[in-house]
Amino acid sequence: MGTLRTDTKPFQREEPQHSRLRNRDENYDYEAGRFKGFLRCDRQQCGEIVVVAGSFTTEFHHDFDHEAEQPITHEVTTYRPHLMSPAPEIIQYPKKLNKDSKEHLLRSFVLFWVDYASCANRLRIVVEYLLDQFGIERENAKGDFLNLASRIEKLTKTKPDQADYLNALRWLGNAGSHDGNVDFNDLLWCLDMLEHAMIELFEERDAKRRTEAKRIIAVKGKPDVRR
Known part of the structure; x- marks a missing residue:
């Protein structure tokens, strides 16, 4: 880069x-x-x-x-x-990211220099489409619309850590939409959270690190002959 x-x-x-x-x-x-x-x-x-x-x-x-x-x-x-x-790409994103999420993410990079609140709102839209990619429905079994909070709650069952990050993005996007004002540092943190959440959702790096840590502990740091 x-x-x-x-x-x-x-x-x-x-x-x-x-x-x-x-x-x-x-x-x-x-x-x-x-x-x-x-x-x-x-x-x-x-x-x-x-x-x-x-x-x-x-x-x-x-x-x-x-x-x-x-x-x-x-x-x-x-x-x-x-x-x-x-506009420069402020954060990195997985190659597997769906078209709609990527489109709105790239637009958020443009809005970052223009209006922080609009940028935050666009990131909220990214979260909506990101959940689509991971099979989180927009409607319940009765056909009723599920708001973003409800959809993120469904993700909590399998990805609780990433759900917290996406909830932060949801709240910041709400503030951008309803109040028209967000804190610059909060926006930077949410961009960082989104980058981390996408990496974990697609690549599960933390889980892989924990697996490797347990393996190294098990062999007490010695070369693992089973590999």
């Missing part, structure tokens, strides 16, 4: 007139405006180019260089992307 890095050209930055006038009138020592530019994947086999745009602030910190006996100014610029296209 590669890393997105700034392209050879620096970001283009523009400060709107109203911002310049306000800063001048109120003696603010910073700039604020919009930026756009390109990022490039540093993995040689990839080289993907990503368009990025958003807002920026630059703070100016003044100091005095006693050795040179002259004032110096340090600039600290912070960029806040509001759009990235194509």
